[in-house]
Amino acid sequence: MSPSGSKIEMIPPEAAPHQTYSERLASMKMISRLSVILLVAASVSGFAQDAPSAPKSTPTPAANTAAPDASAQQNASSTTPAKTPDRAKAYYHYELAHMYEETVAMTGRMDYVTKAIDELRSALEYDPDSSFLNSQLAEFYARSGRIRDAVLQAQSIIQRDPKNLDARRLLGRIYLRSLGDLQAGSPSQNMLKLAIEQYEQIVKLDPSGVDDHLLLGRLYRLDNSMAKAESEFKTAVKLDPTSEEAVTTLAYLYNEEGDFTHALATLQSVPEASRTGKLYAALGYTYEQKKDYKDAVKSYRMAVSQDSENLDAVRGLAQNLMNDNQLDAALDQYNAIVEADPQDAQTFLRIAEIYRREGKFQQALDSLKKAQALVPDSQEVPYNMAVIYDSLGRYDDAIQTIQDLLKKTEHADGNYSVADSNNRAIFLERLGSVYREQNKTQQSVDAFRQMLTLGTDNAVRGYQQMIETYRDAKQWPQATAVAEEAVKKIPANRDLQMILAGQEADMGQADQALARVKAMLKGTPDDRDVYISLAQMYSRLKRWPEAEDAISKALQLEKTKDDKDYALFIQGSIFERQKKYDQAEDVFRKVITDDPLNAAALNYLGYMLADRNTRLDEALGYIRRAVMLDPQNGAYLDSLGWIYYKMGKYDLAEANLRKAIDRIGDDPTVNDHIADLYQHTGRLQQAVVHWERAIAEWKQTIPAEVEASEMAKVQKKLDNARMKLAKQENTK
Numbered sequence: 001m002s003p004s005g006s007k008i009e010m011i012p013p014e015a016a017p018h019q020t021y022s023e024r025l026a027s028m029k030m031i032s033r034l035s036v037i038l039l040v041a042a043s044v045s046g047f048a049q050d051a052p053s054a055p056k057s058t059p060t061p062a063a064n065t066a067a068p069d070a071s072a073q074q075n076a077s078s079t080t081p082a083k084t085p086d087r088a089k090a091y092y093h094y095e096l097a098h099m100y101e102e103t104v105a106m107t108g109r110m111d112y113v114t115k116a117i118d119e120l121r122s123a124l125e126y127d128p129d130s131s132f133l134n135s136q137l138a139e140f141y142a143r144s145g146r147i148r149d150a151v152l153q154a155q156s157i158i159q160r161d162p163k164n165l166d167a168r169r170l171l172g173r174i175y176l177r178s179l180g181d182l183q184a185g186s187p188s189q190n191m192l193k194l195a196i197e198q199y200e201q202i203v204k205l206d207p208s209g210v211d212d213h214l215l216l217g218r219l220y221r222l223d224n225s226m227a228k229a230e231s232e233f234k235t236a237v238k239l240d241p242t243s244e245e246a247v248t249t250l251a252y253l254y255n256e257e258g259d260f261t262h263a264l265a266t267l268q269s270v271p272e273a274s275r276t277g278k279l280y281a282a283l284g285y286t287y288e289q290k291k292d293y294k295d296a297v298k299s300y301r302m303a304v305s306q307d308s309e310n311l312d313a314v315r316g317l318a319q320n321l322m323n324d325n326q327l328d329a330a331l332d333q334y335n336a337i338v339e340a341d342p343q344d345a346q347t348f349l350r351i352a353e354i355y356r357r358e359g360k361f362q363q364a365l366d367s368l369k370k371a372q373a374l375v376p377d378s379q380e381v382p383y384n385m386a387v388i389y390d391s392l393g394r395y396d397d398a399i400q401t402i403q404d405l406l407k408k409t410e411h412a413d414g415n416y417s418v419a420d421s422n423n424r425a426i427f428l429e430r431l432g433s434v435y436r437e438q439n440k441t442q443q444s445v446d447a448f449r450q451m452l453t454l455g456t457d458n459a460v461r462g463y464q465q466m467i468e469t470y471r472d473a474k475q476w477p478q479a480t481a482v483a484e485e486a487v488k489k490i491p492a493n494r495d496l497q498m499i500l501a502g503q504e505a506d507m508g509q510a511d512q513a514l515a516r517v518k519a520m521l522k523g524t525p526d527d528r529d530v531y532i533s534l535a536q537m538y539s540r541l542k543r544w545p546e547a548e549d550a551i552s553k554a555l556q557l558e559k560t561k562d563d564k565d566y567a568l569f570i571q572g573s574i575f576e577r578q579k580k581y582d583q584a585e586d587v588f589r590k591v592i593t594d595d596p597l598n599a600a601a602l603n604y605l606g607y608m609l610a611d612r613n614t615r616l617d618e619a620l621g622y623i624r625r626a627v628m629l630d631p632q633n634g635a636y637l638d639s640l641g642w643i644y645y646k647m648g649k650y651d652l653a654e655a656n657l658r659k660a661i662d663r664i665g666d667d668p669t670v671n672d673h674i675a676d677l678y679q680h681t682g683r684l685q686q687a688v689v690h691w692e693r694a695i696a697e698w699k700q701t702i703p704a705e706v707e708a709s710e711m712a713k714v715q716k717k718l719d720n721a722r723m724k725l726a727k728q729e730n731t732k
Contacts (some may be wrong), residue, residue: 085127093123094133101140113144131157135166150174165205172198172215179222195219203232210236210243221253229253237266242274248282260290277306281313284320291560293324311337311344318350325596327354345374345381352384357597359628361388379405379423383430390434393632402431418455425451425458432465437632437663441473452489460486460493467499474666474700479503494520498533505537506704513537528557532567539574540704547574565591569601576608584608592622602626603636610643619643634663638670645677653677668694668701672714684721684728691718 100116103109120137127133134157141150151174157167175195179188199216206212217232233250240246247270254263263286270279284299300317307313318333331354337347348371355364365388372381382401389398405427409420416424432447448469451462463486470479483500490496497520501513514537520530531554538547551571558564572587588605591598606622609615620643626636641656657674664670675690691714698711 085129087127087130090123090125090127090130090133093119093126094136097123097136097140116140117144117146129160131161131164131166135164135170139170147174147178162201163205165202168198168202168205172202192219192223196223208239210240210246213239214246214249217249217253221256226253226257241269244270244276244278248279251282251286255286255289258289260286263289275302277303277310277313280306281310281316284313284316288316288320288323291323291562293320293561296320297324297326309340311340315347322350322354327358327597330354343374345371345378348374349380349384352388356384356388356391357629359631361392361631364388379409383427386430386434390430390437391630391632395434395438398434399431402427402434406431414453416454421454421458425454425461428454429461429465432469436469436472439473439666441469441475444469456490456493460490460496463490463496464499467503474697476503476507476702480507495529498530502533502537502540505541506702510537510541525557525559528554528563528567531557532570535570535574539570539577542577544574544578561594565595565598565601569598569604572601572604576604581608581612597629599626599629599633599636602629603633603639606643607639610639610646613646616643616647620647632663634660634667634670637663638667638673641677642673645673645680650677650681654681665693666697668697668711668714671697672710672717675717679717679721684725688718688721688725691721 097116097119100112100119104112104116117137117140120133120140124130124133124137134153137153139150141147141153151171154167154171154174157164158171161167172195175191175198178191179195196216196219199212199219203209203212203216213232213236217229217236220226220229220232230250230253233246233253236243236246237250247266251263251266254260254266264283267279267283267286275283280299280303284296284303287293287296287299297317297320300313300320303310303313304317314333314337318330318337321327321330321333331351334347334351334354337344338351341347348367352364352367352371355361355367365385368381368385368388372378372385375381382405386398386401386405389395389401406424409424409427411420428447428451432444435441435444435447445466448462448465451465452459454462463482466482467479467486470476470482480500480503483496483503486493486496487500498517501517504510505513514534517530517533517537521527531550535547535550535554538544538550548571551567551574554567555564555571558567568587568591572584572591575581575584575587585605585608588601588608591601592605595601602622603626606619606626609619610623620640623636623639623643627633627640630636637656638660641653641658641660644650644653644656654674654677657670657677660667660670661674671690671694675687675694678684678687678690694714695711695718698706698714
């Protein structure tokens with residue numbers, strides 16, 4: 001009798017093959033060790049009668065006299081003649097093994113592991129063909145860390161009984177635990193293949209298992225066998241269309257392949273009434289991948305409404321609110337996350353990004369410092385600090401921070417993983433940009449050149465930045481030379497080919513360059529980039545009808561909001577340069593409506609209005625927003641100074657125009673603006689200096705960069721100022 005007074009029912013192992021080891025062990029915990037032995041002895045005859053007999057033709061495993069590590073192999077290869085099983089004695093040793101395992105759990109003494117294994121092997125001596133006992137031994141080997149023995153034991157079972165699902169599942173689990181980091185040609189990759197082989201057999205033996213199909217699909221996915229993975233996930237969904245795990249797993253696979261249409265269809269096949277927070281989160285993720293941020297926000301809101309404590313769903317909601325430029329709403333969500341999880345460094349990073357985009361740089365720095373306290377070894381945090389330092393004009397701090405990052409991530413042998421290479425390229429690109437803002441051309445180029453050894457994509461960006469740096473410095477031959485070098489080194493890259501063509505067009509080889517770019521048109525959606533390049537080239541050549549036609553065709557091929565906004569910006573500039581101001585204004589307003597934080601569009605629209613003395617208060621609002629978003633941008637500071645000049649606020653005009661001169665002093669337009677201010681405020685000599693500089697800068701500029709009419713106006717102002725100065729000298 002048990003302590004509770006109820007009858008203890010002895011269940012032969014073979015009678016309950018699907019009961020887990022832990023369940024069977026738990027059912028025996030109420031039995032004292034002495035009671036177990038007595039009950040086993042008393043039930044010998046019943047046990048022997050109830051358990052099914054094993055086939056006598058099966059080879060008998062060896063006794064437990066071999067060394068432990070070799071025991072499973074001996075079980076697999078023994079040819080000892082079969083003998084009549086004694087299941088009573090087998091069960092006795094099986095229960096002793098349980099007791100030893102309980103002792104291990106209670107005391108932590110590992111010597112009892114060996115005793116438990118010895119008892120299981122003794123049980124097998126008396127019933128060597130028992131599938132249950134063989135499986136139990138394999139399971140115990142696996143749980144006790146004797147993986148090789150577990151594998152050999154499971155393989156011996158499968159050798160005798162290829163349809164043994166328990167053994168195959170055990171073997172599959174062992175291979176899964178042994179996978180580690182997957183790298184081509186490594187032992188882990190071999191383990192992946194072995195795991196796939198086992199689960200392929202499992203789904204053949206039991207094709208109704210949803211979890212098995214999902215697991216096999218995930219293994220195929222790791223093996224980059226996407227078609228096979230998709231097939232398994234589809235089978236799982238077909239077996240159980242209500243399985244949230246099956247539906248979301250298939251959808252995520254489609255997302256990974258960029259097939260957002262099928263991903264959405266898979267998720268939306270679940271009726272709204274049956275959708276859980278997890279499924280709505282998957283919908284939100286899918287919309288996010290499509291860059292459909294408004295629908296992503298709606299889906300994540302539904303996920304949060306169903307499970308407000310799911311911080312991952314709240315993070316998804318916050319991120320997509322930020323993607324949709326709903327910054328205040330995003331900040332509210334991130335603050336809620338911080339309140340729930342004050343140790344979430346990534347959330348402090350996102351909060352800092354919001355503050356940066358709003359031009360609240362000190363608050364951004366404060367948030368980054370909180371993140372740094374949580375993750376002091378992070379590379380992302382100091383990099384973002386460098387971005388803020390750059391925005392604040394703290395160039396030395398920005399440079400030092402980035403150089404520290406480069407030093408920490410440097411490998412003496414020059415060998416970097418893909419991730420490390422990409423990180424270093426990002427650091428170098430920022431470093432080069434900071435040097436360029438300081439007009440340190442050679443240091444900027446040197447930083448970008450270090451990107452060339454960090455992979456093809458990074459090399460392309462490095463070349464593009466080097467060309468841009470030389471162009472900013474009006475070193476046109478050097479820009480062309482780098483473009484030619486880039487195309488020679490990476491001839492298959494279309495972007496570099498188009499940049500070289502643009503350089504050639506600027507240097508007087510327009511027709512040849514245009515013909516080469518036109519030849520890249522293939523009648524596919526990829527033509528979008530080619531049309532944009534043609535539109536920019538035609539615009540610089542002042543071939544306006546062709547420019548308008550090219551940008552119109554590019555807009556017809558736009559897929560994402562960001563790409564569309566970029567093409568619209570170019571279209572607006574083409575209209576403005578032709579003095580089609582109403583059309584230009586309409587286009588820039590579209591961009592700003594879509595992206596209220598587009599500083600370039602805000603500045604362009606504000607300057608266009610200010611330059612024509614039109615709606616100055618409105619124009620000032622646009623330009624102020626642009627400067628707030630990028631306070632060190634010389635072009636934006638020039639716009640702000642110019643509108644203050646137009647409004648008669650000369651002190652504010654001078655303060656901002658001086659800042660602009662400090663940053664882009666080689667720009668003819670900025671020099672013209674400050675010269676106008678000096679002339680108007682009675683400082684004619686200073687005005688002459690800046691008009692002379694404007695003319696000198698224009699003379700160093702290629703024709704595509706020069707507005708002849710503007711240059712003529714400045715020359716006239718300069719001549720008049722010189723005449724006035726001469727008269728003043730004569731009257732002294």
